[in-house]
Amino acid sequence: MTDPAEQEFLPFLDDQPEPQTGVWPAQWIKGAIERGVILADETVRPDQIQPASLDLRLGSHAYLVPASFMPGLRWSVEEKLSDFSTEKIDLEDGAVLKTGKVYIVPLQEHLRLKKRMSAAASPKSSTGRLDVFARVITDNGCEFDAIRERYAGRLWLEIAPRSFDVKVRTGSRLAQVRMKSGRPPSTDASVKRLHEEVRLVHDKDGETNVKGGAIALSVDMVGDPVTGIIGYKAKPTDAFIDIDLVNHYDRDDFWHTVYKPDNGGIILRTDEFHILATKESLNVPPNFAADMVAYDTLVGEFRAHYAGFFDPGFGYAEGRPVGAKIVLEIRSHDVPFLVEHGQIVGRVVYERLSMETDKPYGASIGSSYQGQGLALGKQFKR
Secondary structure, three states: OOOHHHHHHHHHHOOOOOOOOEEOOHHHHHHHHHOOOEEEOOOOOHHHEOOOOEEEEEOOEEEEEOOOOOOOOOOOHHHHHHHHOOEEEEOOOOEEEOOOOEEEEEEEEEEEOOOOEEEEEEEOHHHHOOOEEEEEEEOOOOOOOEEOOOOEEEEEEEEEEOOOEEEEOOOOEEEEEEEEEOOOOOOHHHHHHHHHHHOOEEOOOOOOOEEOOEEEEEEOOOOOOOOOEEEEEEOOOOOEEEOOOOOOEOHHHOEEEEEOOOOOEEEEOOOOOEEEEEEEEEOOOOOEEEEEOOEOOOOOOEEOOOOOEEOOOOOEEOOEEOOEEEEEEEEEOOOOEEEEOOOEEEEEEEEEEOOOOOOOOOHHHOOOOOOOOOOOOOOEOO
């Protein structure tokens, strides 16, 4: 029996008898916009709709705040800001957000979720690769990046640049949201079965490690066999990066190149940010989405990935699963930490889509990082 509150939502579900449990594919997101489940201050652009997520756009201004905060059950974000913010910054013509500062920006998108509908948010890949901490918060919210069932209201973005000052403006896209119906299950048995069917992880050295419904990934300290490059380390600089520019900046102005270590590992120091890559290659079938656990104290006191979403079709070429390395955005917490080749640095969870996406990840839709392996953000020259 369909809940009456969901009845008006059914027409965009391609005549499904009821909303199917799973992550929403691109065509469902488009339907949600048409039905007013997703709203926006300005019309949502078609290129905001990704294979299984929606890009979120910054609004017209930012609030400088003295610290990160959570509204809690009693307060809206706006109510908190009225007592907490120290400066309002106009973003219409662009503004530079400074490292070490925390900003709250109203997003242009709003949600009007119904029963069994919830959402999760994540920084976009290019945001994470610049070491920009970006988290979505909601009115009366108690968790970052988690949008509860039946939520109705505006979305807000907390932005905290860590390594570089960044220039943003109204319409800049630093985060994305993934919509869900119900709670898509992910168990060890289901992930192992899926791996047997389509080979989710490509690794010549060993068996796939599955725990808690997630696949473990490890770090590559061997790197390119010709150049010996294993990654990059952010340089101290007073220059800012315009987050909307593409193929613009010289790599060496902002990054040290990191080469294969002689002793098998490198030390992650607490004031340093590294771009590294996984030893394994990963692929995401077109009827699944994946999400990487950003911070897992069981494998070390460091954050391995800021931008967690992997779209359906990631790691595919011409419809075949060939695998692609995951770029790791690593910053150690509290104490220096030694990482060595093959050491587990994170886990990836797979969730089934409600329906196979009609817009798989890849070059045909302008995906920035398909098949590139170790790569800096799109702002840097290739």
